[in-house]
Amino acid sequence: MAKILAVDDEPAILALIRSALVTDRHLVTTIQDSTQVRQANLGAYDLILLDVMMPGVDGFTLCKEIRDAVDCPILFLTAKTLESDLLYGLGLGADDYIMKPFSIGALRARINAHLRRETRERRKVLYLEHVHFNLSGRELSVYGNKVPLTKSEYDICEFLARSRGQVFSKEQIYEAVFGFSGESDSSAITEHIKNIRAKLGRTDTDAIETVWGIGYKWKL
Structure with missing residues (x-):
């Protein structure tokens, strides 16, 4: 679709x-x-x-x-x-x-x-509402202003945004972003999501929704 x-x-x-x-x-x-x-x-x-x-x-x-x-x-x-x-x-x-x-x-x-x-084909850019992903440069901008995300925070945002509307558990996000060889566990996703929301919140953007009992999804 x-x-x-x-x-x-x-x-x-x-x-x-x-x-x-x-x-x-x-x-x-x-x-x-x-x-x-x-x-x-x-x-x-x-x-x-x-x-x-x-x-x-x-x-x-x-x-x-x-x-x-x-x-x-x-x-x-x-x-x-x-x-x-x-x-x-x-x-x-x-x-x-x-x-x-x-x-x-x-x-x-x-x-x-x-x-x-x-x-x-890997696309060079991804626009979702007023959020812009520069996939080649691995940067996220809101209303044209770059948001200072860490590598892990950006990877989580891109993963969710590419499947916008689909709900993923913390374990699924962790496996997709970090792989089985990651140095943390899925509980780290909760903290990353918290930090992402705080940074996006400074731009009045609420992009990640918590689906209680299941996980998270990109809702823009």
Whole structure:
């Protein structure tokens, strides 16, 4: 299951996209007015579909504006067939094109192929609400400000964030982050979580939820 944003000025196309993708249990958000994309929480999505020819703000312009803010695949929906148009769009940072008119089967196959690739490749950044993980640099920022986490604290945050919404016990977190050769035990996770919450709390961010009797989860 993935979170997908589809932007197109044609309601019928958006309805078709939603109908096709919910079949694969994806969560689909649709936007008809392209000017509203700038206010969307783009980091929450695993894939973005942009129609090229839209009134207000066209797909090329949107891609150029948001590419640096998101690390997920961006796919264009377009009736343009000129090679120069395709190359221009890819040069702006798009990952692929889906030509109109398209079949439901082709749409599903193309999107799922990109989502599978994302699970195989280590992403460079991860955006969850206003929290930004620089995976290469192993840094966490809130509203653009770096949070001074220790290595262990960062590892716990990244582990939980990558499986946001899923609950893990202290033992599961310890094993995933430290391995069996760690020099402490799972009770250390409680203290690490306490320290993480204190540091994130200084930025008014409450990201880790305690599920009583079970463990913890990333809730943003």
